[in-house]
Amino acid sequence: MGIRDIIEGKKQWRAHVARIKNLPPDYQIVYHEIQRYVFKVGPVDLLDGPLLTxxxxxxxxxxxxxxxxxxxxxxxxxxxxxGLLQDIPTYADVYQESLTKKKHGL
Structure with missing residues (x-):
């Protein structure tokens, strides 16, 4: 990842945050709670995927x-x-798979 990619990523994130700030307060609260949960669960493609957008x-x-x-x-x-995360692989899924493989000697 080059410096231009980092700068572009920051611009996109700032635009995303600006959109959130334009939402009514109740929407902002729910969005931030969802975001906190999603960051904790960790979908594998969170930063490259379209989920938050x-x-x-x-x-x-x-x-x-x-x-x-x-x-x-x-x-x-x-x-x-x-429901949103239902079909999206998460780091928890990856970890569970690795445990299953170890358990079965794969």
Missing amino acids: ELVDFFEEGVAAGKGVLQITGPDVAAFVD
């Missing part, structure tokens, strides 16, 4: 439709996030 897109659509954040995520935000 698509989440902001989804939230902006909810705002445009005049809906509250819990109207679009449902009352159980954790279940909503688990």
Whole structure:
């Protein structure tokens, strides 16, 4: 990764953060809680994947439709996030696979 890639990555992240700051306060709170959880769980392609950008897109659509954040995520935000991550490999999955391989001598 070159210096230009780092600079471009920072520009993209700043633009992403600016979009979040334009959301209503309830959306911002839920976004930051989701982000904290996602960073902890660690999808393997989090930084290269579209998950967080698509989440902001989804939230902006909810705002445009005049809906509250819990109207679009449902009352159980954790279940909503688990649904988002359902088909995305995480570092926890990779670790579990390595344990399984060790257990079976592979």
